[in-house]
Amino acid sequence: xxxxxxxxxxxxxxxxxxxxxxxxxxxxxxxxxxxxxxxxxxxxxxxxxxxxxxxxxxxxxxxxxxxxxxxxxxxxxxxxxxxxxxxxxxxxxxxxxxxxxxxxxxxxxxxxxxxxxxxxxxxxxxxxxxxxxxxxxxxxxxxxxxxxxxxxxxxxxxxxxxxxxxxxxxxxxxxxxxxxxxxx
Amino acid sequence: xxxxxxxxxxxxxxxxxxxxxxxxxxxxxxxxxxxxxxxxxxxxxxxxxxxxxxxxxxxxxxxxxxxxxxxxxxxxxxxxxxxxxxxxxxxxxxxxxxxxxxxxxxxxxxxxxxxxxxxxxxxxxxxxxxxxxxxxxxxxxxxxxxxxxxxxxxxxxxxxxxxxxxxxxxxxxxxxxxxxxxxx
DNA sequence: ACCTGAACACCGTTCAAGT
DNA sequence: ACCTGAACACCGTTCAAGT
Numbered sequence: 205x206x207x208x209x210x211x212x213x214x215x216x217x218x219x220x221x222x223x224x225x226x227x228x229x230x231x232x233x234x235x236x237x238x239x240x241x242x243x244x245x246x247x248x249x250x251x252x253x254x255x256x257x258x259x260x261x262x263x264x265x266x267x268x269x270x271x272x273x274x275x276x277x278x279x280x281x282x283x284x285x286x287x288x289x290x291x292x293x294x295x296x297x298x299x300x301x302x303x304x305x306x307x308x309x310x311x312x313x314x315x316x317x318x319x320x321x322x323x324x325x326x327x328x329x330x331x332x333x334x335x336x337x338x339x340x341x342x343x344x345x346x347x348x349x350x351x352x353x354x355x356x357x358x359x360x361x362x363x364x365x366x367x368x369x370x371x372x373x374x375x376x377x378x379x380x381x382x383x384x385x386x387x388x
Numbered sequence: 389x390x391x392x393x394x395x396x397x398x399x400x401x402x403x404x405x406x407x408x409x410x411x412x413x414x415x416x417x418x419x420x421x422x423x424x425x426x427x428x429x430x431x432x433x434x435x436x437x438x439x440x441x442x443x444x445x446x447x448x449x450x451x452x453x454x455x456x457x458x459x460x461x462x463x464x465x466x467x468x469x470x471x472x473x474x475x476x477x478x479x480x481x482x483x484x485x486x487x488x489x490x491x492x493x494x495x496x497x498x499x500x501x502x503x504x505x506x507x508x509x510x511x512x513x514x515x516x517x518x519x520x521x522x523x524x525x526x527x528x529x530x531x532x533x534x535x536x537x538x539x540x541x542x543x544x545x546x547x548x549x550x551x552x553x554x555x556x557x558x559x560x561x562x563x564x565x566x567x568x569x570x571x572x
Numbered sequence: 573a574c575c576t577g578a579a580c581a582c583c584g585t586t587c588a589a590g591t
Numbered sequence: 592a593c594c595t596g597a598a599c600a601c602c603g604t605t606c607a608a609g610t
Contacts, residue, residue, distance in 0.1 A: 306495065309550050311486060311490065314549040323550070345553060345554075345560070346555065346559060349564070350563060350564030353538060354537060354538045357538055357544070358533075358541065360493060361533075361537055364494060367533060369529060371529040371530065371533075372530070375530060379534060380530075380538070383568060383571050
């Protein structure tokens with residue numbers, strides 16, 4: 205006779221996202237998730253194989269959130285303006301939710317197919333805009349890699365307070381990103 | 389009556405570096421360090437306040453190693469060629485020791501003064517080369533940030549296998565880095 | 573002054589038993 | 592079919608006792 209489920213995979217991911225957003229990945233303990241879900245620790249294992257699987261689900265969700273904040277920027281104006289505001293939205297997300305942002309590009313689950321699929325979907329708008337801007341197919345992949353590398357590097361350094369020598373960080377971001385966009 | 393020290397701070401850092409290099413930060417356990425040092429767990433606390441202090445010492449050591457692999461590249465040829473080969477050396481280090489590389493730009497100890505000091509020393513050659521290349525003082529900080537952001541973003545994505553759509557990754561690196569160097 | 577065993581709190585995980 | 596308490600191994604850390 206089945207006992208009614210007190211929680212669900214989706215509810216647990218939502219809880220996990222909140223925990224990581226608030227206090228980073230190490231705050232994502234089985235005990236904390238279980239308590240927030242109104243359930244005992246071992247029950248989590250009915251929904252996820254282990255803690256790593258939960259972390260991976262959070263990572264996928266973060267990639268989807270990043271794609272979602274960039275999507276509204278793919279409308280109106282020129283391809284180049286859209287690309288610039290996509291970058292600005294990317295940076296804004298990373299600075300607003302640094303703990304969540306840190307969940308992406310983690311070597312631990314880099315090989316996972318779910319991450320691969322989410323990544324593929326989230327960079328598609330970038331490819332589309334680059335193509336719309338007239339970038340030849342041969343250069344598409346290289347240029348996309350360069351742009352994302354700059355965005356990721358800049359915002360992850362910024363989020364980890366690596367730019368501590370003063371000066372105008374906003375200006376550096378704009379300068380670097382526009383320099384790369386100018387090669388289109 | 390003092391018992392002779394069986395280990396030292398430097399020996400423990402060397403052990404910690406090996407553990408992290410081989411299996412990542414989570415392999416750096418007090419028990420593993422103690423065993424490799426021929427000592428019992430609690431003795432570690434005579435040399436480091438806690439595990440976080442050990443991780444921080446590893447991070448500082450990695451920053452110094454990165455500076456050391458770039459130093460030989462600051463000789464001969466033109467400033468631009470030196471800057472390019474510094475970037476190549478940076479990337480080579482990150483790809484050869486991905487676990488060690490991951491120890492830098494960690495938000496957890498971003499505010500630490502030891503990290504700040506090591507970072508300051510390690511970027512000095514970059515500033516010097518940029519100045520030698522004729523970059524005006526006003527642009528120095530911005531340009532250095534842009535270059536390091538690109539390097540960090542590219543190699544950390546590469547090390548976490550984020551570039552999985554085929555194509556020529558070496559070419560993308562060269563393209564992006566040279567585009568940024570061209571603004572000198 | 574440094575090292576040690578014993579102890580504690582916490583964590584992820586397993587499993588047999590409950591409904 | 593999902594939930595639970597009990598149990599286990601492992602971990603970081605403290606501390607009084609040893610030399």
